[in-house]
Amino acid sequence: MVHAREVDGKTLTLLVSGKLWRNSLVMQDEETGTLWSHITGEALEGELVGTQLEIVPGVHTTWAEWKAGHPGTLVLKKSEEIKASRYERYFDDPERTGLFRANWLQDRLPGKTLVYGLRSGPHSVAVVAELLAGGDAVEVELAGETITLQQGDDGGVRAWRADGSAVDVLDVFWFAWSSFYPNTAVVD
Template structure:
């Protein structure tokens, strides 16, 4: 079993990514000192250590910068074209592809605005550079089944992110076009280049079905696929009715061959929501949570409530409200939790009536649910709830 050191100081989630499997060999940024503010397609960079790299620094228990020989090539630079000018609408009525209620989306709600990013698009593009009330980065790593959303601002400057074509610990490696630094998607941290050690500020997100997201947030809009949205390589298009990872989420296959050992306490593709706090990390598997109906737990002093919707959407919230720790129950057969004299919408964490009406639970997880192997790869000392 691969036992990497526990990344306690980072509060880091995990993932391993198939990013780049749809492309061939090619060049990508090496995380050197070259700066380029243009979003135009580039020829690629020499995959060698750059003289401008800073001295190694400690990030949690990871040494940075990550050596080039720990990065694995998955595709050429921008072969998976990140979206840089996203367009949205109420639905896909005018799109030459279908978006069924059961299709998975990454849901983001900021400053009273809700948007959905279908995996049918993210499987092909992996990164969306967006704007809410602030510049926002929406990412998805298909091999890990994980979404990470963050502010794309560093030192007051907005960054534009793309897919480098590299993998690190089977995770998507991004680059920002302004500094050509390389970034771990899961760590949301620059791992090579001028910005090494810089962390992005994470934002809450949910991986759920389009139907559930739309029903709980009727005013939502949804990302339109290219060519309606523009990418770093122009107005490309893909077959958005085809899943390029069909069958991967149920197989025992892990990544694209770079994971030598896998934590076998669970099936590698078991979906878990992970909570890391202080010096502890706990994974909550979907089957265990579904059977329990609702889980009230404590992660190194952080009181959490974990539940799964009737359609299998995992959520984790902090169950402390106005200084009081609540104990939640579940209304039978409904996506409704009860505690503190109120009923709470499982999908949004909002109290819909009673003494706490209007209150909203804070999310306990920094990253959306993901495959077990990915969480365990970055949190090898993680506990598994129910074991």
């Protein structure tokens, strides 16, 4: 995910707090010590409670696809050679999900199912990622609006309203999405 790290005119440096909430990352800013939820961007504890980090659209794709779509891109420099994820086994093992069972974990899908999540106020919908893998467009209803999701030329999935305006999409495992949005609709 990508968050704006400016709140009330102050630029924050976000660190890994070492805390987990609803099986997901909690960030802590160096300037005020406020704890922030990764999934919602909301301040949970500290001076900046009542504020929220704005979510900026970012996409997950492969290096080849991203470069083809963004030839002028810059790339974070590696300080050493890294040839694989440290967590291959974690991703490949359907039994390993979060550490802690959330209060409202939903069993409607296997925990490791990848979904694209959309939210609007109290409304949320999860679209099973496999539906979009072939490049097909999928339309869903969210808070009374029709939203279209589709994988773009750079490999990233985006979502937009009928008027073309972008809607934030979160790609996430079902166990994490359902911990945050227990009443979510599901498109599978």
